[in-house]
Amino acid sequence: MTDIAWIDKALSAARPQAVAALLRYFRDLDTAEEAFQEASLRALKNWPKNGPPRDPTAWLIFVGRNSGIDTIRKLSRQTELPPEDQISDLDDSEADMAERLDNADYRDDVLRLLFVCCHPDLPATQQIAVALRIVSGLSVKQISRAFIVSESAMEQRITRAKARIAKADVPFEAPGPVERAERFAVVAAMVYLVFNEGYSATGDEAPARAPLCEEAIRLARLLLRLFPAEPEMMGLLALMLLQHSRMPARFDADGHIVLLEEQDRTLWNRQMINEGLALIDKAMRHRAPGPYQVQAAIAALHARAARPEDTDWTGIDQLYATLEIMQPSPVITLNRSVAIAKLHGAAEALATIEPLAPKLESYFNFHGVRGAYLMQLGRKNEAREAFDKAIALANSAAEAAHIRIHLDRLMQDGGKSPEPVAAEK
Amino acid sequence: MQYAILCYNHEEITSAWTKEEDDLCMKQLLAVQEPLKKQGKLGPVARLLPTSAATTLRKTRDEPIIIDGPFAETKEQLLGFYVVDVESLDEALDIARDLAKANLAMGSYEIRPIQLFIPNGTS
Numbered sequence: 001m002t003d004i005a006w007i008d009k010a011l012s013a014a015r016p017q018a019v020a021a022l023l024r025y026f027r028d029l030d031t032a033e034e035a036f037q038e039a040s041l042r043a044l045k046n047w048p049k050n051g052p053p054r055d056p057t058a059w060l061i062f063v064g065r066n067s068g069i070d071t072i073r074k075l076s077r078q079t080e081l082p083p084e085d086q087i088s089d090l091d092d093s094e095a096d097m098a099e100r101l102d103n104a105d106y107r108d109d110v111l112r113l114l115f116v117c118c119h120p121d122l123p124a125t126q127q128i129a130v131a132l133r134i135v136s137g138l139s140v141k142q143i144s145r146a147f148i149v150s151e152s153a154m155e156q157r158i159t160r161a162k163a164r165i166a167k168a169d170v171p172f173e174a175p176g177p178v179e180r181a182e183r184f185a186v187v188a189a190m191v192y193l194v195f196n197e198g199y200s201a202t203g204d205e206a207p208a209r210a211p212l213c214e215e216a217i218r219l220a221r222l223l224l225r226l227f228p229a230e231p232e233m234m235g236l237l238a239l240m241l242l243q244h245s246r247m248p249a250r251f252d253a254d255g256h257i258v259l260l261e262e263q264d265r266t267l268w269n270r271q272m273i274n275e276g277l278a279l280i281d282k283a284m285r286h287r288a289p290g291p292y293q294v295q296a297a298i299a300a301l302h303a304r305a306a307r308p309e310d311t312d313w314t315g316i317d318q319l320y321a322t323l324e325i326m327q328p329s330p331v332i333t334l335n336r337s338v339a340i341a342k343l344h345g346a347a348e349a350l351a352t353i354e355p356l357a358p359k360l361e362s363y364f365n366f367h368g369v370r371g372a373y374l375m376q377l378g379r380k381n382e383a384r385e386a387f388d389k390a391i392a393l394a395n396s397a398a399e400a401a402h403i404r405i406h407l408d409r410l411m412q413d414g415g416k417s418p419e420p421v422a423a424e425k
Numbered sequence: 426m427q428y429a430i431l432c433y434n435h436e437e438i439t440s441a442w443t444k445e446e447d448d449l450c451m452k453q454l455l456a457v458q459e460p461l462k463k464q465g466k467l468g469p470v471a472r473l474l475p476t477s478a479a480t481t482l483r484k485t486r487d488e489p490i491i492i493d494g495p496f497a498e499t500k501e502q503l504l505g506f507y508v509v510d511v512e513s514l515d516e517a518l519d520i521a522r523d524l525a526k527a528n529l530a531m532g533s534y535e536i537r538p539i540q541l542f543i544p545n546g547t548s
Contacts, residue, residue, distance in 0.1 A: 006438075006531060013437040052531055055500045056435070218441055224477040225437075228494035237477065271474070278478040282493060285480075 468508030
C-alpha cells in the first residue's frame with residue numbers, strides 16, 4: 001500500500017472520533033468538519049515527510065483544533081495568525097495529547113455526533129445520509145450512488161438536513177446514564193438502518209449499496225470499542241456480521257435472490273460468522289437480552305447449520321416467540337410463521353398469519369409468504385392471487401422476479417413446494 | 426532460539442480493508458511464510474479477530490472479574506503472531522522486516538524470545 005493510500009485509510013478510520021471531538025470544541029458542525037478537512041490536508045503534506053504519528057486521531061484533533069481556532073480568528077480579524085510551522089511542530093505535544101485523549105473522552109463525543117444526526121425531525125433516509133456524510137466521511141457522490149438519486153439532489157438533502165441539525169439543541173455536557181442509554185438506542189437503530197439500506201438492495205443496486213453494510217459494521221465496531229460492555233451493541237454487531245456473511249451467496253449470476261435454503265453455504269464468510277458467534281457468547285453472559293441479541297441468536301442458528309435440514313427450527317421458533325414479547329410486530333409473527341411451517345406444517349403457519357392480513361395488506365412479503373403456504377397446501381388459485389399481489393407490491397425488480405419464479409412453478413407443475421420468501425430473515 | 430513475532434496495528438484501519446486488500450495482504454504474507462516453512466523455521470501462526478470480540482479475565486483475591494474487551498486499551502492492537510525458530514535476533518528481525526514489507530498496513534512487530542513452547546499442550 002502506498003503512503004497516500006495508507007494515509008487515506010488512517011484518515012477515514014480517525015474521522016468519527018476526530019470530528020466528534022472537534023464538534024465538542026467548536027460546538028458547530030461546519031467548523032468541526034472544516035477543521036478536520038484542514039487537518040487532513042496537513043496530514044497528507046506532513047506524514048509522508050515525517051512518518052505517520054503514533055496516534056493519528058490525536059494528531060488530527062490537535063491540528064484540527066488549531067486550524068479551527070485560526071479560522072475563527074481570521075474571521076473576527078482580531079489577532080495575527082501564528083506561522084504554520086509553529087502549529088505543525090507536534091513533537092512534544094503529540095505524546096501529551098495521546099495520553100489525555102483516551103477512549104473515555106472520545107466515547108461521549110462520538111455518541112453525541114451520531115445522535116445529532118438522528119434528529120427526530122429528519123426522515124430516516126436523511127438521518128442516514130447525513131451520518132454517512134459527517135461521521136463516515138463518504139462523499140456526496142458515493143452517498144447519492146447508494147441512494148440512487150442525483151448528486152445535486154443529495155447535496156441539497158444533506159445541506160438541508162445539516163441546517164436542521166445545527167439548530168438542534170443537544171447539550172455538550174457528558175450525558176447521565178439514562179440519557180446515554182437513550183442516545184445509545186437511537187444511534188443503534190440508525191446504524192442498523194444504514195446496514196439495511198445496503199442489505200435490502202437487490203439486483204443492479206446491490207453492488208453500489210453493499211458498502212453501506214460494511215460502513216454500518218465499522219460504526220458498530222467503533223461503538224463497541226468505546227462502550228465495550230453493551231450487550232445490545234454486541235448483539236447488533238453480531239446480527240449484521242451474520243447477515244452480511246451470506247452476501248456472497250445471496251444472489252445468483254443474474255442478480256436474482258437466492259433463498260436461504262438454497263444458498264451455497266460454502267460461500268458464507270466464515271470469519272464474519274466466527275466473529276458474530278463470539279460476540280453473541282459475550283453478550284449472553286450479561287443476561288440482559290434485547291431485540292438485537294435475539295435476532296442475532298436467530299441468525300446464529302442459521303449460521304450454525306451446515307445444511308438447511310440441520311437448522312434448529314425449534315430454537316428459532318422459541319427465539320421468535322421471545323422477540324414477539326419484546327417487540328410485538330406483525331412482521332415478526334410473519335417471520336415466525338416460517339419456523340412454524342417447518343415444525344408443524346403449512347396449514348398451521350397459514351392460520352398464524354391470516355389474522356395479520358389487515359395490518360400487512362400492503363407488505364409484499366406477506367403475500368409472498370402466504371402464497372407459498374397456499375401453494376404447499378395445493379390451493380393453487382389462491383396462491384396465484386397472493387403471488388400476483390406480491391409482485392404488484394414488490395420494491396424491486398429482483399423481488400418481483402423472485403415471486404415470478406414461484407408463479408412459474410405454479411403454472412408448470414404446481415407441485416413443488418418452494419420456501420416462503422421470508423425465510424431469508 | 427525461538428521468538429514470537431507479535432504484530433500490532435490500528436485495527437480500525439485493518440478491519441476496514443476491502444476484501445481485495447485483505448486477500449492481497451494475506452497472499453503477500455503467505456509468500457514470506459512459505460520459504461520459512463520449508464526451512465522448518467516456522468511454528469504456529471495466528472491472526473486474531475478484532476478486540477471487540479475479546480473478553481478478559483482478571484484474577485482478584487476473590488472471584489476473577491470478567492471484562493469485555495482486550496486486556497489493555499492501546500492505540501495499536503495485537504492482531505496476530507508468528508512463532509519462528511531462528512539462529513539469532515538478526516534473523517528474526519529479517520523475518521519481521523519481510524513481514525512488514527509484505528503487509529499493506531503500517532504497524533509494529535514486537536520480537537520476543539520464547540521461554541517455554543508447548544505446541545500440543547503437553548511437554
